[in-house]
Amino acid sequence: MKKKLMLYLAIQQMKEQRFTVTQIAEQLKISRTTVYSYLEMSPEQAYEWANTLKSRKKKLDPYKDWLVAWLKEHPHLSAAQLHDWLLERHPKLVVGESTMRMYVSELREEYQIEKTKKVRQYEAIIEQPMGKQMQVDWGETRQKTKENTEVKLYCICFVLSHSRYKYVEWQDRPFTTRDTIRSHENAFQYFGGMPEEIVYDQDHLITVSENAGDIILTGEFQSYKQQRKFRIYLCRKADPESKGKIENVVKYVKGNFADSRIFTTIDNWNERCIEWLKRTGNYKVHNGTKKRPTEVFLLEKQHLKPVSNPLSIESNNTISITRTVNKDNTIHYKSNRYSVPLGTYRPRGLNLVSIEMAVDESNQQQLVIKRSPDGEVLAKHRLELAKGKLVKNRNHERDRSKGIQAYKETVIRQFNNTELATTYINQVLAEYPRYKRDQLAIIHKTTNDYPDYIDETLIKCVDEHFTSANDFHDIAKYISKIQSKELPVPPLESSRLKTRNIKVETRSISTYTDILGGVIS
Known part of the structure; x- marks a missing residue:
């Protein structure tokens, strides 16, 4: 209320000093429409209008307690991250970013919650053509659990240099070369294609050394590169100009998605991260390009090299992947549920099964579920590319048990x-x-x-x-x-x-x- 009255007085004073409406708007950083509306008010009307603001309900008022609690616990959070947290809990909420920023600013002032400002460095980088380059880097973070303990998580991030379209994968253990290869395959499937060149840091997972430009790759990654046939560009140390995009992505993922988020399971964490990419990471307007990555990606995708189904090296390179059988005799894999035969779940059993990827007769990706890595095959399913689906074989339906x-x-x-x-x-x-x-x-x-x-x-x-x-x-x-x-x-x-x-x-x-x-x- 006080701010509105002060603004009203300032506009009236500047008008008396013969400032034009445009000059008032520019100096006070408000719109000309706002200036006109204030000039038309009498002092009594201005006071009455400002007084009504106290009782006026705002769109974000129902979520005020959540926002205040988050700000008090994590005072460094930005309005953008708070916006994402609200959308995660209330997907149908529609509220503008400026409205969110203003509301959070008012809450900080009302509850005296100061924000710790972090200085972020930006630098101009020559834009890459569509489909030419992808940058890759790794990161790690510590997250709180529901039991108030702390776990260390590791991520690998991918970004297409032109559109800034991103993909992220997490593990609860350090990445190996095999994990890195599997993540590349997942990224190519997520992007629907592969770029000509991939930029890396001098990481021990993919390189042994670089001698005057002669890159010596690890045996596994050299074999993978020959199969996929992409070019590799290794950055020199302390060379942000070469891979500044991916470094910013890693910071963004850690600072916006992971910061202060509660960890439950690694599968759930990866699913929430994919949803965050859709909702925020790839949807929000990029500061550099001033465009949404998801919209630019629709054009860049046409310039990516087509990729076949995941290479056979994928199933060989992964350490035995296990999943827990749920009470409804399904397993979770990449945000979908796949059925197993009735009776696979045991009330007090270990309920672990092994999964691997294969290709069926029609050259389609197939998920194979086994009792153990070398055990009997429980089920085979066509891999579902969408999210949130139940993939169920007819012979797994309850009626069969009759x-x-x-x-x-x-x-x-x-x-x-x-x-x-x-x-x-x-x-x-x-x-x-x-x-x-x-x-x-x-x-x-x-x-x-x-x-x-x-x-x-x-x-x-x-x-x-x-x-x-x-x-x-x-x-x-x-x-x-x-x-x-x-x-x-x-x-x-x-x-x-x-x-x-x-x-x-x-x-x-x-x-x-x-x-x-x-x-x-």
Whole structure:
């Protein structure tokens, strides 16, 4: 209110001193429309108008508590970064950047939160033609977690020199040469092409040395360069003119995306970074070009060299990539969910699977999900390039489990020795042909209740010819109690097994049922 009244008085005084409207606007750095509106007000009207500003609701008022909390905790944050944080939590919010800057400025003044100013150096660099050059550099940062601990993260950043279109990839461990090659392939897929030349620092991941212009690359990266056929330009030390763009990108990523953001998992972190690129990193107007990178990229993309599907070296160069199976029997990969067969998820199991890239008969990228790097193939999916999709095979749908054969396969998959499990379950179903589903349901429930003991139980049942799901359940329950030292081993005799003329060398089934209170129904 006070600022508005002071501005009103200043305009009136300058008008009395015979300043023109244009001169007043230029000197006070306001628009001529604003000058006209102030000149038309009387002192009483100006005071009344300024007074109404106190009660006027602003578009960002519903988010005021969030903004004040962020500013108090991180007083160095810029209005642009606060804007991005709001958009991350409220994607449908539409507010101008100038409105955001003004609102944050008012909050700083109201709550006396001073901003630490950082001097940023800019220098003129000759623009590169479309599709000619890409710059690459690495960075690292420390992030807080929800548990208030600290983790160290590493990133590799790519930027097309002409459009300033960016790609970023993160890891929770230092990058190796193989990681670097994989990230290059991901960047080429993200850009939809490859430039003629790539600019690097003298990094040990790609170079051994540079002798008077003769570049000696590491063996792995030399092989990769020959396959992709791009030129390499190595910068000299302390040579910002050669790769100032990528250095600014690394600072931007660390200062706008990573700064003060809470880390959960590396997959989630990468997904949020890709969304940040869409929302801010590649969308905001670039200070140098005064254009949006995403708009200029649409033109530059046409000048990039087409790239084939990721090279076969990709799957060979990656250390075994693992993913956790979710409760809904899916895994996450690059912001999408891919299904695995029902029953792959185990309530108390490790639930880790291995993934790798392949190419199918039609030369399309394919995601292969395995139980282990050298284990059975659980699922194959066509790689989805969009984000936020559920990619699901028809034979992974729940309706399939309604069939006895599919249900049996789901149960068998819970065991490590699937061959022995198949033999045993076939015997159980042959013993109870009218109650196949009931028998499978009991065994399935047992695998969920006692996942650590089902393989031992399976061997016991096969060795002693216990071909009943209730037997299987009771033995698994008993073994779990024996191993936790809750029950002694009573030398009782089985009345139930006698009726079947089965001789048991150790413990009988009635021992289990008597101790556990009978079989389940």
